[in-house]
Amino acid sequence: MVTISVIGTGYLGATHAAGMAELGFDVIGVDTDPVKIRALAGGEVPFHEPGLPELLRRHVQTGRLRFTTSMAQAAAEADLHFVCVGTPQSLTGAADLSAVHAVIAELAPLLRRNALVVGKSTVPVGTAEQLTRRIASLIQPGIAVEVAWNPEFLREGHAVHDTLHPNRLVFGCAGPSAEWLLREVYARPIADGVPVVVTDLATAELVKVSANAFLATKISFINAMAELCEAAGADVLTLARALGHDERIGAQFLGAGLGYGGGCLPKDVRALIARADELGSGESVAFLRGVEEINQRRRDRIVAEALEVLRGGPGWRAGRVAVLGAAFKPHSDDVRDSPALEVAQRLHRAGALVTVYDPVAAVRARSVAPQLRYAANPHVACRKADVVLHLTEWPEFGSLDPVRLRAIVRNPVLIDARNTLDAARWLAAGWEFRRPGTVLPLVTQDRVAAG
């Protein structure tokens, strides 16, 4: 059985390493961050991901899953190396590939036996071919090292499930031996019926970014419709439900609200635009600039609405804003390009006293936005608030008691920027309930039969 290394043990790599151990392989996780490696080796996941601590601990205890900062150890022991390092946005909008190149520069000269290097990081099309040439120039004579691309589609907050039960596997291969080895690694999900798409390196790289660009487009489409609904007095929630019943459209990713954020969709859309420009194909993806603009307008919209409430209310001089949610989405503590945190920071810059509550992301949020106040629970966050903003749809916000909260705030105005709260409950408790792009329950035109 092959031994696997997973290089880069962040959100993707730590989950993938534990997933590979669950599939029965001996796995070595490698990272340059000694603090992260110490935590993982001790069975601690340094971020919030449901189900991952249990999986990690189980396999650290069996000894099947080990962690090290030593690339030499990974090179010596593993036959297959998954590259899972970050590819953040650079100043130009293009992907910053320095970590990927650093891995190859360190790993390739250390290899003493044939190996398969499998990219999982999200990269611009053409990267794998470039790395193939680079590896060939760095390896010892007499050994064969192949490059394959196996993009990852996991969602944060559902990462363990998505790793063990992906909805498809994509293998970008330059030759048959890579495909054979990848089929061995994923034998269990393949036996469970997960479809496999085997293709060339470039197509595999492009599948990943185009999937994210498509998801971003779907979100911006429904947010554009929300703008139109607002202008026309129509209801985007009903519109989305009616659209979603059409199987050709599908109900997922039609959640209108504050728009997309996180460590993937925003940067991958920008990187795709940048790469298409480099390839002389900028025109083909010109619409993605519109997708981005719509997404940015959602944040602008909520900031403007909160300021409007503050200006009209009693506490404008040092208006108090309660922000519910800091993570870019629920079930994650990731605050990379978080719409919630951007709105909170912009209101702070505008002079408001902003207090944020998030069930798990407060520590990370504080490290990037220390100027904001953080509360230990939603009730403390809402104390004397002039406006309450619902910016990340954590399930616990759905069970807040609007009657109790009304007694705590100074001005009972709630902006539900994620469109998931039960408007009727808040209205019945005497709140001014705002939900851009929607018609509030008493006058709803929804005639779609329940179910």
Ligand SMILES: NC(=O)c1ccc[n+]([C@@H]2O[C@H](COP(=O)([O-])OP(=O)(O)OC[C@H]3O[C@@H](n4cnc5c(N)ncnc54)[C@H](O)[C@@H]3O)[C@@H](O)[C@H]2O)c1
């Ligand atoms: N987060 C996700 O949900 C997700 C899902 C699919 C794909 N991806 C893609 O996976 C890649 C990683 O994303 P992430 O969210 O896990 O990022 P991350 O920042 O959480 O993790 C990256 C890790 O790589 C490590 N690293 C950097 N340079 C290194 C080096 N030279 N050697 C070894 N380790 C090194 C960092 O210390 C860090 O722990 C990105 O390309 C991302 O687009 C992420």
Ligand SMILES: O=c1ccn([C@@H]2O[C@H](COP(=O)(O)OP(=O)(O)O[C@H]3O[C@H](CO)[C@@H](O)[C@H](O)[C@H]3O)[C@@H](O)[C@H]2O)c(=O)[nH]1
């Ligand atoms: O209807 C929706 C669905 C999502 N979002 C927002 O879109 C963002 C991204 O959500 P999601 O895609 O669930 O989160 P990620 O964990 O970033 O996952 C995306 O990015 C990963 C990294 O590339 C990919 O692997 C996944 O397939 C892809 O869904 C979040 O801010 C959500 O709040 C909406 O606004 N409306």
